[in-house]
Amino acid sequence: MSYEVVIGLEVHLQLKTRTKAFCGCSTEFGAEPNSQVCPVCLGFPGSLPVFNLTALDYGIKVALALNCTIQEHTKFDRKNYFYPDLPKAYQISQYDLPLSKNGHIDVELKQGPKRVGITRVHMEEDAGKLIHQDDYSCVDYNRTGIPLLEIVSEPDIRSPEEAYQYLVTLKSIIAYLDVSDCDMEKGSLRCDANISLRPAGQIELGTKTELKNLNSFKAVKDALNFEIMRQTQALDGGVKILQETRLWDEKVQQTISMRTKEGAQDYRYFPEPDLPEIKITQEKINEVKSSLPELPHEKMLRFTKEYGLSVYDAGILVYSKADASYAEECMKAYFSKDKKAVANWFNGALLSEANARNSSLSGLKVAAANLIELIGYVDREEISNLTAKVVLTEMIDTKKTAGTIIKEKSLIQISDTGALDKIARQIIEENPKSVADFKTGKNNALMFLVGQVMRKSGGKANPKVVQEVLKGRLTNA
Amino acid sequence: MSIDKKTVEYMAHLARINLGDKELEKLSTQLDSILDFIDTLKKVSIEGVPPTSHALPINNVLREDSLAASLPAEKTFSNAPSRKNNFFTVPKVIE
Numbered sequence: 001m002s003y004e005v006v007i008g009l010e011v012h013l014q015l016k017t018r019t020k021a022f023c024g025c026s027t028e029f030g031a032e033p034n035s036q037v038c039p040v041c042l043g044f045p046g047s048l049p050v051f052n053l054t055a056l057d058y059g060i061k062v063a064l065a066l067n068c069t070i071q072e073h074t075k076f077d078r079k080n081y082f083y084p085d086l087p088k089a090y091q092i093s094q095y096d097l098p099l100s101k102n103g104h105i106d107v108e109l110k111q112g113p114k115r116v117g118i119t120r121v122h123m124e125e126d127a128g129k130l131i132h133q134d135d136y137s138c139v140d141y142n143r144t145g146i147p148l149l150e151i152v153s154e155p156d157i158r159s160p161e162e163a164y165q166y167l168v169t170l171k172s173i174i175a176y177l178d179v180s181d182c183d184m185e186k187g188s189l190r191c192d193a194n195i196s197l198r199p200a201g202q203i204e205l206g207t208k209t210e211l212k213n214l215n216s217f218k219a220v221k222d223a224l225n226f227e228i229m230r231q232t233q234a235l236d237g238g239v240k241i242l243q244e245t246r247l248w249d250e251k252v253q254q255t256i257s258m259r260t261k262e263g264a265q266d267y268r269y270f271p272e273p274d275l276p277e278i279k280i281t282q283e284k285i286n287e288v289k290s291s292l293p294e295l296p297h298e299k300m301l302r303f304t305k306e307y308g309l310s311v312y313d314a315g316i317l318v319y320s321k322a323d324a325s326y327a328e329e330c331m332k333a334y335f336s337k338d339k340k341a342v343a344n345w346f347n348g349a350l351l352s353e354a355n356a357r358n359s360s361l362s363g364l365k366v367a368a369a370n371l372i373e374l375i376g377y378v379d380r381e382e383i384s385n386l387t388a389k390v391v392l393t394e395m396i397d398t399k400k401t402a403g404t405i406i407k408e409k410s411l412i413q414i415s416d417t418g419a420l421d422k423i424a425r426q427i428i429e430e431n432p433k434s435v436a437d438f439k440t441g442k443n444n445a446l447m448f449l450v451g452q453v454m455r456k457s458g459g460k461a462n463p464k465v466v467q468e469v470l471k472g473r474l475t476n477a
Numbered sequence: 478m479s480i481d482k483k484t485v486e487y488m489a490h491l492a493r494i495n496l497g498d499k500e501l502e503k504l505s506t507q508l509d510s511i512l513d514f515i516d517t518l519k520k521v522s523i524e525g526v527p528p529t530s531h532a533l534p535i536n537n538v539l540r541e542d543s544l545a546a547s548l549p550a551e552k553t554f555s556n557a558p559s560r561k562n563n564f565f566t567v568p569k570v571i572e
Contacts, residue, residue, distance in 0.1 A: 017542050018542050018543070018544060019542050019543065019544055019545070023545065024540075024543065024544050024545025024546075025544075025545070025547045026544055026547070032563055033562070033563040033564050034550065034553055034554075034563050034564065034565070035547065035550070035563070036547050037547055037548055037553055038545070038546075038547050038548050039548070042548075042553070050538060050539065050540045051538070051539050051540070052539070052540060052542050053539040053540060053541055053542060054541075054542035055542070056539065075530045075531070080491075082493060083570070084565075084567040084570060097530070131564070132569060133569070134569075135569060136561075136566050136567065136568060136569050137566065137567050137568070137569045137570065138561060138564035138565070138566055139564060139565040139566070139567055140564060141565070266491060268491065271530045271531065273531070273532065275531075275538075276531050276533060276535045276536050276537075276538050277530055277531050277536050278536060278537055278539075279536045279537055
């Protein structure tokens with residue numbers, strides 16, 4: 001049977017405040033275990049939490065960037081459960097009056113843009129870290145009390161690929177706001193996925209499973225793909241899906257049931273009496289709104305309009321804020337009206353250099369003027385694309401300009417027909433078989449001959465001119 | 478609204494409290510009368526009364542994001558039933 005996949009994602013985001021949500025302990029990553037704790041975050045009796053102003057501002061920022069409605073009144077609630085990572089035996093979270101609701105983001109997919117709803121963005125505190133040993137567990141409370149945002153999507157996502165793109169888009173937006181490290185490896189961004197299947201055309205939702213232990217965006221995609229296969233097989237075989245939490249096992253590439261004990265979770269939420277409610281005025285909202293930077297989606301649309309880029313090219317350029325402003329600087333410096341060449345460099349040669357060096361595009365430190373100088377040589381057909389890539393590598397390694405490198409290595413392309421004709425004649429004489437092949441209509445033979453001329457010229461021949469010269473000789477001969 | 482022994486048992490489990498049979502009986506009766514009282518409260522007309530989530534009419538008590546001293550290790554662990562180096566240790570529970 002054919003099924004429709006229904007996915008909703010829950011993202012937990014650590015905010016990069018200097019101090020924790022409710023006390024002045026540092027949030028610095030990687031400190032000695034339990035060195036950043038105090039009576040408040042350890043839940044000692046008689047201690048009193050006070051909320052961090054910056055965490056609230058960051059929360060409002062994210063909520064607004066995700067097009068959510070900020071609630072005028074918001075409050076904290078206690079979510080009660082016993083687990084050693086939670087010293088108070090409750091987590092301060094938000095229940096019925098979350099910071100914000102009803103947002104959305106626009107995700108660019110191959111088949112076009114898609115709007116994914118955001119159910120809510122609420123504030124809460126992080127739990128501690130457990131390190132399991134053979135017969136006991138070690139607890140580190142440094143992470144306890146770090147401010148988190150929980151970002152819950154609507155079940156609008158229809159495939160693992162969409163889930164992946166949603167996360168990429170969300171991460172890009174949050175990185176623009178500069179309110180979180182968004183580092184999955186350090187756990188500052190975490191994701192759980194809910195997934196169910198329903199027969200195509202059915203309105204009622206199927207039974208969902210919740211997937212945890214997803215340590216990368218790729219793991220989210222892989223786990224969802226596995227779960228679609230597992231649920232499809234179960235449903236086809238008439239087996240009921242159990243509503244349960246399943247852990248993704250990276251090694252075996254499978255989700256595994258967490259056999260939790262009887263009964264659903266009962267968190268007994270109630271209002272946190274230690275924290276008075278928070279009122280957020282329209283002035284405050286306006287103030288934060290006006291401080292928001294241009295966000296990736298707006299920037300992408302502007303790039304398509306101002307620089308004539310395709311949605312695809314612009315989409316890649318705007319992913320990171322620093323790279324986008326570097327790209328824009330280059331496009332502005334570029335002499336031609338058509339900026340496509342610059343985008344091609346960014347999404348081609350520059351990107352592969354960045355990947356090879358594990359750097360960002362702007363991290364390559366090629367000044368805009370220098371990059372444009374290099375592109376100029378290619379545009380004027382003074383060097384080939386291939387040579388230009390070699391020059392770029394050298395520019396990054398030596399910090400020399402394109403002009404210097406090209407001069408030093410005398411890389412200027414030979415476009416002089418007379419000079420190339422000489423080499424062409426020689427190559428034709430040396431390769432009678434290819435010449436014969438060409439005459440029987442084998443186009444590959446021409447490319448082979450072009451290659452030979454290029455080689456003989458030490459890569460400096462202008463391949464376009466070479467092709468013309470060769471063609472001329474072969475067809476007239 | 479009435480509360481049966483089973484519900485009290487369930488709540489005791491959630492709160493990790495061990496209750497004997499006699500205590501369960503006693504608490505069921507007591508909780509029953511508390512809930513009765515809540516039922517009485519429910520009869521009060523609250524039309525036009527704004528919902529309250531906090532006992533005090535104050536809001537926006539916030540602090541600046543500035544560092545304060547954390548506890549030194551000897552204080553952090555002074556009441557810990559068990560520790561290993563700078564970790565608290567607990568029986569292994571995997572959920």
